[in-house]
Amino acid sequence: MVAIATFMADNPYSYGKAGSRMKTLYIYIKPHLRVMLLQFVVKFGGTIIELLLPWMLSTILDDIVPSGNMKKVYLWGGLMVLCSIFALLGNVIANRMSTKTSKKIIGKLRHDLFKKVSALSCRQTDTFTLPSLISRMTSDTYNAHQLVDRMQRLGVRAPILLLGGIIVTMLIEPVLTLVLIGTLPLLGLVIWYVSRKGIPMYTEAQSSLDKLVNKVQENMTGVRVIKALSKSEYEKGKFDEVNLELAKKEQRAGMLMALTNPAMNLLLNIGLTLVIVVGAFRVHGGFALPGKIIAFLSYFTIILNALMMVSRLFLIYTKGAASAKRIAEVLEAPEDIMTGDRDHKPGDYHIEFRDVCFSYNKIRSNILNLSFCIKRGETLGIIGPTGSGKSTIIQLLLRFYDPDAGEIRISGDKLSGIPPEELHGKFGVVFQNDFLYEDTIYENIDFGRMLSEKQIKKAAVTAQAAEFIAERQNGFQDILAVKGANLSGGQKQRILIARALAGNPEILILDDSSSALDYKTDAELRKMLKRDFSDTTTVIVAQRVSSIMYADKILVLDDAQVIGYGTHKELLFSCESYKEIYRVQMGVVG
Ligand code: ATP
Numbered sequence: 001m002v003a004i005a006t007f008m009a010d011n012p013y014s015y016g017k018a019g020s021r022m023k024t025l026y027i028y029i030k031p032h033l034r035v036m037l038l039q040f041v042v043k044f045g046g047t048i049i050e051l052l053l054p055w056m057l058s059t060i061l062d063d064i065v066p067s068g069n070m071k072k073v074y075l076w077g078g079l080m081v082l083c084s085i086f087a088l089l090g091n092v093i094a095n096r097m098s099t100k101t102s103k104k105i106i107g108k109l110r111h112d113l114f115k116k117v118s119a120l121s122c123r124q125t126d127t128f129t130l131p132s133l134i135s136r137m138t139s140d141t142y143n144a145h146q147l148v149d150r151m152q153r154l155g156v157r158a159p160i161l162l163l164g165g166i167i168v169t170m171l172i173e174p175v176l177t178l179v180l181i182g183t184l185p186l187l188g189l190v191i192w193y194v195s196r197k198g199i200p201m202y203t204e205a206q207s208s209l210d211k212l213v214n215k216v217q218e219n220m221t222g223v224r225v226i227k228a229l230s231k232s233e234y235e236k237g238k239f240d241e242v243n244l245e246l247a248k249k250e251q252r253a254g255m256l257m258a259l260t261n262p263a264m265n266l267l268l269n270i271g272l273t274l275v276i277v278v279g280a281f282r283v284h285g286g287f288a289l290p291g292k293i294i295a296f297l298s299y300f301t302i303i304l305n306a307l308m309m310v311s312r313l314f315l316i317y318t319k320g321a322a323s324a325k326r327i328a329e330v331l332e333a334p335e336d337i338m339t340g341d342r343d344h345k346p347g348d349y350h351i352e353f354r355d356v357c358f359s360y361n362k363i364r365s366n367i368l369n370l371s372f373c374i375k376r377g378e379t380l381g382i383i384g385p386t387g388s389g390k391s392t393i394i395q396l397l398l399r400f401y402d403p404d405a406g407e408i409r410i411s412g413d414k415l416s417g418i419p420p421e422e423l424h425g426k427f428g429v430v431f432q433n434d435f436l437y438e439d440t441i442y443e444n445i446d447f448g449r450m451l452s453e454k455q456i457k458k459a460a461v462t463a464q465a466a467e468f469i470a471e472r473q474n475g476f477q478d479i480l481a482v483k484g485a486n487l488s489g490g491q492k493q494r495i496l497i498a499r500a501l502a503g504n505p506e507i508l509i510l511d512d513s514s515s516a517l518d519y520k521t522d523a524e525l526r527k528m529l530k531r532d533f534s535d536t537t538t539v540i541v542a543q544r545v546s547s548i549m550y551a552d553k554i555l556v557l558d559d560a561q562v563i564g565y566g567t568h569k570e571l572l573f574s575c576e577s578y579k580e581i582y583r584v585q586m587g588v589v590g
C-alpha cells in the first residue's frame with residue numbers, strides 16, 4: 001500500500017476528504033489556468049469583434065450610405081470583412097488551444113484514475129464493481145472531457161455574446177432591449193428546471209450503463225459456455241432487459257433535455273415578434289432609424305444563438321457533472337489497506353498463520369481460526385471442497401484483504417508492516433484462472449520484469465514448458481492469442497507456472513494450477529521444483545491428492561474450517577475426510 005501512499009503524497013492532484021464533484025476537475029484544470037487565460041483573451045477578442053459586426057452594418061445603413069460617399073462605403077465594407085476574418089481567426093486559434101488543453105487535462109485525469117483503480121484494494125474493487133470501474137474510466141472520462149472542452153469554447157463565447165449583445169442593444173435601442181430583458185428570467189427558469197431534474201437522471205442512466213457493460217463483459221467472456229449450453233436466446237433476453245432499462249433512462253433524460261430548445265425558441269420568437277411590432281411603431285413615429293432595427297434583429301439572433309449555446313452547455317454540464325462525481329468517488333476513495341509499523345517476532349518459520357479469521361461480507365465466515373506454520377523451503381498443500389476457502393488463504397497471504405482477527409507473518413514480520421512492493425516481490429503466483437496476454441511466450445513469462453534469457457529458459461524447463469515451446473513454430477517468440485486461446489489448458493498452466501518461477505521467488509503459490517496437467521507431467525514438475533527451487537517455500541492448492549501428498553504439511557479445509565493438518569501419513573490416520581478423498585481418487589480399497 002506504500003504505492004498508494006507515495007502516489008497520494010507525491011501527487012498534487014490527490015486529496016483526502018470527499019469534495020464536491022467539480023473540485024476534482026478543478027484540481028486537474030488548475031495547472032493549466034495560465035494557458036486558459038491566454039485562450040480566454042484570444043476568444044474574448046474574437047467574440048467582441050464578432051459582436052461589433054451588426055453595429056457596423058447599422059452605421060453603414062443609417063449614416064454612411066445616406067451620405068453618398070462611396071469611398072467611405074468601401075472603407076467600412078472592407079473594415080467589416082477584415083473584422084470577420086479576425087473574429088474567425090480568433091475563434092479558430094482559441095478552439096485549437098482549448099482542444100490541446102482539455103486533451104492534457106483529461107489525459108492526466110485518466111492516467112490518475114487508472115493508477116488509482118489499479119491501487120484500489122480488492123474490497124474496494126468488489127464494492128465499486130468491475131463494470132462500473134470500466135465505465136468510469138471510459139464513458140465518464142469522455143463526458144468530463146466534453147465538459148472541460150466545451151466550457152472553454154462555448155463557456156466563454158456564449159456569455160460574451162449574451163451579455164455583450166444585451167449591452168450593445170441597450171446602447172442602440174434601450175426601449176427594445178426591455179422587451180428582450182423581459183424574456184430572460186423565463187429562459188433562466190427553463191434552464192434551472194431542466195438542469196436540476198437532469199443531473200439525477202443522467203446519474204441513473206450512467207449506473208444502468210454499468211449494468212450493460214457488465215452484461216456485455218459476461219457474455220463476451222462466457223461466449224463459449226453460453227453457446228455450448230444453448231443459452232444464447234436466454235442471454236439475449238437478459239441483455240435486452242438491461243438494454244431497455246438503459247434506453248428508458250436515457251430516453252427520460254433526453255425527453256427532459258429536449259424540452260429546452262423548443263421552449264427557449266418559443267420564448268425568443270415571442271420576443272422577436274414583439275421587437276418587430278414595437279420597432280415598427282418606433283420607426284413610424286420617428287424615434288428610431290431602420291438600420292438600428294435591422295442591427296437589433298441581428299443582435300437578437302446572436303443572443304438567441306448564445307442562449308441555445310447556454311442550453312447545450314447545460315446539457316453537457318449536466319452529464320459532465322454526473323460523471324465528474326463518479327470519477328471523484330474513485331479518486332477520493334480512501335486508502336483501504338495501510339502499511340503499519342514494522343512488527344518483527346524472531347522465529348524459525350517462514351509463513352505463519354495464527355488464529356486467522358476472515359469474512360468477505362462480514363456475515364458468513366470464510367476462514368475460521370486458521371493456524372499453521374511452515375519453514376523456509378517447505379511445501380504446504382491445501383486441499384478441500386470447492387468454496388471451502390482455499391483461494392481465500394492465498395488472498396490473505398498476499399494481503400489483498402486484511403484478516404478480521406489473528407495475525408499472519410512472513411519471516412517473522414507481520415504482514416501489515418511490510419511495504420506492498422517488498423511483500424509482493426517475495427511471491428511468484430499462479431492464480432486460479434490466471435490469464436495470458438496476446439504477446440510472445442517470452443514476454444508472457446518475463447511479464448515486463450526485464451529478466452535474463454537464462455532465467456526465463458530455466459523457468460520454462462522447470463515448469464515442463466520448454467519441450468512444447470521448442471516444438472512451436474517460432475519457439476519463445478511465438479505469439480499467443482488473446483487469453484492464450486491457441487494453447488491447450490495444460491500448456492497455458494505450464495507457461496503460467498514458468499512466469500511465477502522466472503523471478504526466482506521466495507514463496508511460490510500455485511492455486512489449482514496443475515489441475516490440467518497429466519499425472520506424469522505433474523509429478524515431473526514437483527520433482528523439478530524440489531531440485532531447482534529447493535529454497536523456495538511453496539504453497540500448492542489442489543483438488544488432487546497426488547499433487548499435494550508429498551508436501552511437508554497438508555491443510556485440509558471444509559467450509560472455512562481446518563479439519564485436518566499434518567503430513568500425508570498423519571492425515572491418513574487422523575482425518576477421515578482426507579482418507580476418503582485419498583481412497584476415492586487413488587482407487588485404494590479398504
Ligand atoms: P475452489 O476450489 O472452487 O477454488 P476455494 O476453496 O478456493 O474454492 P474460495 O475462493 O476461497 O474457495 O471462496 C471461499 C468462499 O468465499 C466462497 O463461498 C465464495 O463464495 C466466497 N468468496 C470468494 N471470493 C469472494 C469475494 N470477492 N467476495 C465475496 N465472497 C467471496
Ligand code: MG
Pocket residue numbers: 390391392432511512
Ligand atoms: Mg479457489
